[in-house]
Amino acid sequence: GQQVMQIPQYQHVQEGEDFTTYCNSSTTLSNIQWYKQRPGGHPVFLIQLVKSGEVKKQKRLTFQFGEAKKNSSLHITATQTTDVGTYFCAGKRDSNYQLIWGAGTKLIIKP
Amino acid sequence: ETGVTQTPRHLVMGMTNKKSLKCEQHLGHNAMYWYKQSAKKPLELMFVYSLEERVENNSVPSRFSPECPNSSHLFLHLHTLQPEDSALYLCASSRLTGGPLGQFFGPGTRLTVL
Numbered sequence: 001g002q003q004v005m006q007i008p009q010y011q012h013v014q015e016g017e018d019f020t021t022y023c024n025s026s027t028t029l030s031n032i033q034w035y036k037q038r039p040g041g042h043p044v045f046l047i048q049l050v051k052s053g054e055v056k057k058q059k060r061l062t063f064q065f066g067e068a069k070k071n072s073s074l075h076i077t078a079t080q081t082t083d084v085g086t087y088f089c090a091g092k093r094d095s096n097y098q099l100i101w102g103a104g105t106k107l108i109i110k111p
Numbered sequence: 112e113t114g115v116t117q118t119p120r121h122l123v124m125g126m127t128n129k130k131s132l133k134c135e136q137h138l139g140h141n142a143m144y145w146y147k148q149s150a151k152k153p154l155e156l157m158f159v160y161s162l163e164e165r166v167e168n169n170s171v172p173s174r175f176s177p178e179c180p181n182s183s184h185l186f187l188h189l190h191t192l193q194p195e196d197s198a199l200y201l202c203a204s205s206r207l208t209g210g211p212l213g214q215f216f217g218p219g220t221r222l223t224v225l
Contacts, residue, residue, distance in 0.1 A: 033213050042201055043154070045213030088154070092212070097142065097166055099214065101154045 004091050006102030014110050019076040021105035023089035030094040032072045038085040114138045117202050117217035132220045134185040134202030143185040146201040192224045
């Protein structure tokens, strides 16, 4: 069935290092959305990408949508403790109300 | 954030109880969703309401019964639950057209079934 694979499951980084999470869909998406869930919190919408090859930036966060609209990535430059949490991608097909969620990548800052 | 509120925040119930979860959105959205979030699993979509009509039901057991009386309110009625139903239940809302279609989540109800 329809799937969005997200890797890695966890990433441990030193504060100041970069972080990247990748999502790959088995089918073409109409858009892809990214969410952040802090520990003990709920998912918070970060951004939506719609166009093939689109790149968007929010401060230290860079979001990309692949040319084929099947893959996406989130890159965080110089991580800070406030970046800790789980980052989810969620893809949408044209014909459906549903989002197809990735399993999330948990960002852990090493002490 | 107070755009989407959920009550109660925590609920402990026995397998024979009946309870309801409530969600209210103040964002003027016209779609509402119930999700189940269990540890180490992806978010599971349970139900979608669009303009107060149920448009998606992802093979959810009948012990979960949703109700959407208007575009701002969503309920999840629970009865004869099982321990494996213990999870965080999240409500979300979104627009259907016009601009970013991101979903806005409430804080969730942490449900424990004994």
